[in-house]
Amino acid sequence: APKKRESFSSRKVFIFAAIGSAVGLGNIWRFPYIAFDNGGGAFMIPYLVALLTAGLPFLFFDYAIGHRGRASSPLAFRRLNRKTEFIGWWHMGINVIIAIYYAAIIAWSLRYMIFSVNHAWGDSPADFFSGNFLQTSDPTAGVTLDFVPGILIPVVLIWVALLVIMSLGVQKGVGAANIVFIPVLIVMFLALVIYSLTLPGAFDGLNALFTPNWSSLLDAKVWVAAYGQIFFSLSIGFGIMITYSSYLKKQSDLTGTGVVVGFANSGFELLAGIGVFAALGFMANAADTQVSEVATSGIGLAFIAFPTIISQAPAGTLIGILFFGSLLFAGITSLISIVEVIVAGVQDKFGASRVVSTAAVIVPLAIASTLLMPTTSGLYVLDIMDNFVNQFGILAAGLLSIFLVGYVVRALPVLRDHVNQTASIKIGPIWMILLAAVTPIILGYSLINTFIGLVKEPYEGYPAEMINIFGWGMVLLLLVVAVVVSFLPWSSRSRAALKAPA
Ligand code: PHE
Ligand code: NA
Numbered sequence: 344a345p346k347k348r349e350s351f352s353s354r355k356v357f358i359f360a361a362i363g364s365a366v367g368l369g370n371i372w373r374f375p376y377i378a379f380d381n382g383g384g385a386f387m388i389p390y391l392v393a394l395l396t397a398g399l400p401f402l403f404f405d406y407a408i409g410h411r412g413r414a415s416s417p418l419a420f421r422r423l424n425r426k427t428e429f430i431g432w433w434h435m436g437i438n439v440i441i442a443i444y445y446a447a448i449i450a451w452s453l454r455y456m457i458f459s460v461n462h463a464w465g466d467s468p469a470d471f472f473s474g475n476f477l478q479t480s481d482p483t484a485g486v487t488l489d490f491v492p493g494i495l496i497p498v499v500l501i502w503v504a505l506l507v508i509m510s511l512g513v514q515k516g517v518g519a520a521n522i523v524f525i526p527v528l529i530v531m532f533l534a535l536v537i538y539s540l541t542l543p544g545a546f547d548g549l550n551a552l553f554t555p556n557w558s559s560l561l562d563a564k565v566w567v568a569a570y571g572q573i574f575f576s577l578s579i580g581f582g583i584m585i586t587y588s589s590y591l592k593k594q595s596d597l598t599g600t601g602v603v604v605g606f607a608n609s610g611f612e613l614l615a616g617i618g619v620f621a622a623l624g625f626m627a628n629a630a631d632t633q634v635s636e637v638a639t640s641g642i643g644l645a646f647i648a649f650p651t652i653i654s655q656a657p658a659g660t661l662i663g664i665l666f667f668g669s670l671l672f673a674g675i676t677s678l679i680s681i682v683e684v685i686v687a688g689v690q691d692k693f694g695a696s697r698v699v700s701t702a703a704v705i706v707p708l709a710i711a712s713t714l715l716m717p718t719t720s721g722l723y724v725l726d727i728m729d730n731f732v733n734q735f736g737i738l739a740a741g742l743l744s745i746f747l748v749g750y751v752v753r754a755l756p757v758l759r760d761h762v763n764q765t766a767s768i769k770i771g772p773i774w775m776i777l778l779a780a781v782t783p784i785i786l787g788y789s790l791i792n793t794f795i796g797l798v799k800e801p802y803e804g805y806p807a808e809m810i811n812i813f814g815w816g817m818v819l820l821l822l823v824v825a826v827v828v829s830f831l832p833w834s835s836r837s838r839a840a841l842k843a844p845a
Pocket of ligand 2: 364365366367369370575576577578608
């Protein structure tokens with residue numbers, strides 16, 4: 344007989360897990376620079392508009408599919424309509440790719456947390472990062488299997504931790520980890536922000552971030568950036584929120600919960616903007632230069648700018664432990680959500696137990712991650728995978744799922760009615776218009792734009808071969824595999840699962 348499906352023990356646990364997924368590297372190292380680069384204080388307007396007109400509507404869409412289907416993404420989509428099942432498998436593929444490289448960034452953060460103690464990067468953090476630390480080869484050398492032990496070991500450690508946490512199940516593993524890690528993250532990050540504000544130059548940083556450039560509101564690129572940040576930041580449109588909401592109790596208020604998660608995530612981004620720019624203000628001050636000269640995002644911010652700040656600031660080691668510790672906890676809780684999508688799908692498809700499914704997912708993932716990332720070419724593979732999976736995996740999957748559900752199988756009314764059964768904030772025509780008309784225009788526009796850009800000029804000038812394999816090839820493979828798998832029969836053990844949810 345089929346066992347009772349796992350669930351989160353309460354709405355609170357769900358909220359912690361959903362925030363754990365949403366609050367990730369994107370909040371800490373992506374949002375501050377995107378805001379700075381797209382109008383500063385004025386960016387708050389497109390950002391808020393994007394949250395209200397696309398972020399929350401899409402979040403409710405994900406919640407509705409997962410909560411109604413009470414299943415992993417492929418099965419939840421199948422229960423909506425057989426024709427949409429492949430989207431769920433596409434989601435699984437996207438999460439496989441992200442998991443492979445996300446683990447590496449978390450491993451680097453762990454390493455850098457330790458480096459903060461003695462400022463192991465010396466006088467030149469930039470040279471140290473690509474030299475001593477990653478031992479990066481020339482990109483023309485292609486993909487290598489020359490391993491770098493200093494990264495290999497933490498990558499393996501991260502996967503072992505994931506294996507333990509995820510085997511414990513939805514409540515005792517995923518839920519419990521988030522209940523512990525999220526408060527730790529918030530306390531560490533608040534301490535970092537408060538301390539950064541006391542550094543000389545901090546307020547120059549805040550001025551640089553928040554001074555509004557109102558004319559930016561007339562620039563389409565700024566609006567695209569705002570919607571892009573919201574999509575990435577809320578972890579919507581690629582199976583994560585579908586999976587997590589499938590573990591919510593039947594009577595849960597989906598819209599009220601979604602609003603809490605959405606605003607908590609944005610609140611954390613704003614906080615990160617303050618902390619990061621206060622620190623960058625200090626860095627500019629110490630180098631006697633402008634904040635705009637030192638402002639960066641992503642890998643450069645975390646592994647080059649912050650080490651510089653840590654070396655120069657009073658109590659720099661404390662900054663390092665708080666900053667890299669925050670990356671570590673924000674990253675791990677996101678990685679847990681990524682891997683949960685895959686574990687849930689495997690569990691549904693094969694009718695296997697939690698522990699067996701977890702091992703069947705994590706062992707191959709860990710092997711792929713270990714073969715590709717801690718090598719001298721790992722940085723390039725990571726960079727290309729990240730860019731392509733974000734642009735053509737996540738955005739394209741989001742666009743296609745709305746199109747199919749909205750226009751082909753016309754299931755939006757079903758989802759609306761499901762949500763409204765228990766919702767504190769009811770959704771209706773406005774939700775449908777935002778989701779079926781506004782969101783696709785924005786997604787479609789930015790997809791076409793990036794597509795043209797990448798065809799004109801190879802991404803970051805990497806060798807064509809690398810981009811063809813880890814960029815275009817990977818995206819195409821994901822889509823083909825998703826369609827093929829959706830035609831494969833479900834095992835006899837899992838056949839019962841195919842029935843519509845009660
Ligand atoms: N939403 C997370 C962030 O803002 C990133 C993330 C990406 C989470 C992929 C899960 C999966 O950083
Ligand atoms: Na986020």
